Amino acid sequence: MMNSFNENAFTQQVAECIRQASCELPEDIEQGLLDALACEKEQSTAYAVLETITQNIRLAKEKSRPLCQDTGLPAFYISHPLGVSTRRLKKCTEDALVWATEKGYLRPNAVDSVFAINSGTNLGIGIPDLHFTEWNKNEIQVKCLLKGGGSENVSTQYSLPCEKLSAGRDLKGIATCVIDAVHRAQGKGCAPGIIAVGIGGDRSIGLKTAKEQLFRKLDDRNNDPLLDKLEQSLYEKLNKLQIGPMGLGGKTTVLGVKIGKAHRLPASYFVSISYMCWACRRKEMHFPLDDV
């Protein structure tokens, strides 16, 4: 059974979703940064940095301009009912991306990896990153995530046991990896970041699991009591590192820690860390199919 939908209206709504993702930081993240600002002394570098960041967030929203010039690798997580063509959803999403790039809401970010030629449209091999899930609601949900290259470059993966870190296959080993990764990142991933962790999987499932945690709001608690405890404990420990906003020292090094897990092979034990910059640009939209 083919379930048709108004493709023009859908494309326009995805385009608007991309614009908002790029120009308007989610409220929970903005509040996290305002709370961090309130913790710092007025004359400190950390205060000056956070003041600039929060001022920039307000300006970007007011002027409808990208809050960061690195609009990242556009990723879309699309849920759709039975019978909706994922090929058509892909085409609409690509059209929306091209529009958003032409209008200056996105930077052309898709570069041929061998010939170093920028496609100019944000379309390329593997770009956009699309994930489709069938569900039983009669609507299409699109979740958009824009994650910049600076934070992606400090994202990393550990294989346990790790002799160098004395990290074994247990919660202490996982925590050791996360602290090491955040220390190594310093300010390069645009701290204060959101630390998304994937335990287990193979290498690609581990990083996918980690990245999916970035859709959780900062105040969202983990359903798993053990992982919840690990999240709270790491949040406290990481903020004692004093790396601070943008790595110039200060009280807030991370805004949140979010951990997910996947089953693994007996031989493998990966701890995958997706570091998200403070500009955690996520946006969700719903497209009802009732009035088709």
Added chain:
Amino acid sequence: MNIKHLQLPLSQDDIKRLHAGDTVLLSGTIVTGRDMAHRWLVDEKPDEIRDVLHEGAIYHCGPIMLKEGDTWTCRAAGPTTSIREEPYLADIMQEYGLRCVIGKGGMGERTAEALIKHHAVYLFAVGGAAVIYADTVKSVENVYQLDAFGVPEAMWVLKVKDFPVIVSMDSHGNSLHRDVESKSKKHAVSSIKNIKLDS
């Protein structure tokens, strides 16, 4: 907070007066450059860009630019991570006589030594603050390698007014990044030692 106003190009004496931690509002002509640009400057040593780089500033930035008619405007222009240019920057400073490197995240020891040797500073811009920095751009003067490199990687010559930065590596050997790194290392080691979690 004591804010210093500086006008590019800068002399050796201007640089000597700057110290890590100083807040600066920079005005004049700056040139963006990132990964492809640094390779180009090192491998091909192009002459056409010498005048704007001499005693000037390179800005690690891949901006969002829009062309309206014949005019380019800058929509978003925050800094990119500088450490990727560590293999190239000391040579570029020597070849082109740069006075300022602007970026985020800081640079390594080879650049720190080059800053002393060539009387230059590393100026820290706030990552992600793209609208604030774009609004300091008063005009887009020129662009190099646009067709070859694409918009983010091209070298855009921008005239800026009161571009806000913090001196994080000075010409006297100080680096805020080195200080934060070593302090946070101690905290990380003790934090790992004190992990108490039951599996």
